[in-house]
Amino acid sequence: MEFKYLTCKCGDFMHTVRFTLDTEDGELWIETHMNHELPWYMRAWVALRYVLAMPTKYGHFDVSMIEPKDVGDLRDMLDCAEALQSKTMASRTLRQTQEKHVTTNEVL
Numbered sequence: 599m600e601f602k603y604l605t606c607k608c609g610d611f612m613h614t615v616r617f618t619l620d621t622e623d624g625e626l627w628i629e630t631h632m633n634h635e636l637p638w639y640m641r642a643w644v645a646l647r648y649v650l651a652m653p654t655k656y657g658h659f660d661v662s663m664i665e666p667k668d669v670g671d672l673r674d675m676l677d678c679a680e681a682l683q684s685k686t687m688a689s690r691t692l693r694q695t696q697e698k699h700v701t702t703n704e705v706l
């Protein structure tokens with residue numbers, strides 16, 4: 599696993615996001631913090647609105663702004679994920695082709 603933490607341009611630690619790259623198969627995902635700044639009853643109200651699918655002005659998501667200095671690192675991570683996923687897909691396709699070939703030969 600490879601991790602990249604991006605600190606939001608505003609500097610708020612709660613806006614930090616973590617990109618995780620599975621270096622085996624190239625899966626890449628993003629993890630964010632839940633906002634705990636509101637008092638419990640306001641968080642409960644937000645949760646209830648979410649459960650009831652009530653619209654909000656900005657949606658039910660927070661935002662993190664990527665610093666220009668982090669763009670290159672993020673691009674490198676995305677390129678690595680793309681390369682690993684292509685390699686995994688090529689390997690999977692080759693294995694399926696070989697399995698089909700073996701199955702076809704068994705029938706004949």
Ligand SMILES: [Zn+2]
Pocket residue numbers: 606607608609610613661662663
């Ligand atoms: Zn921020």
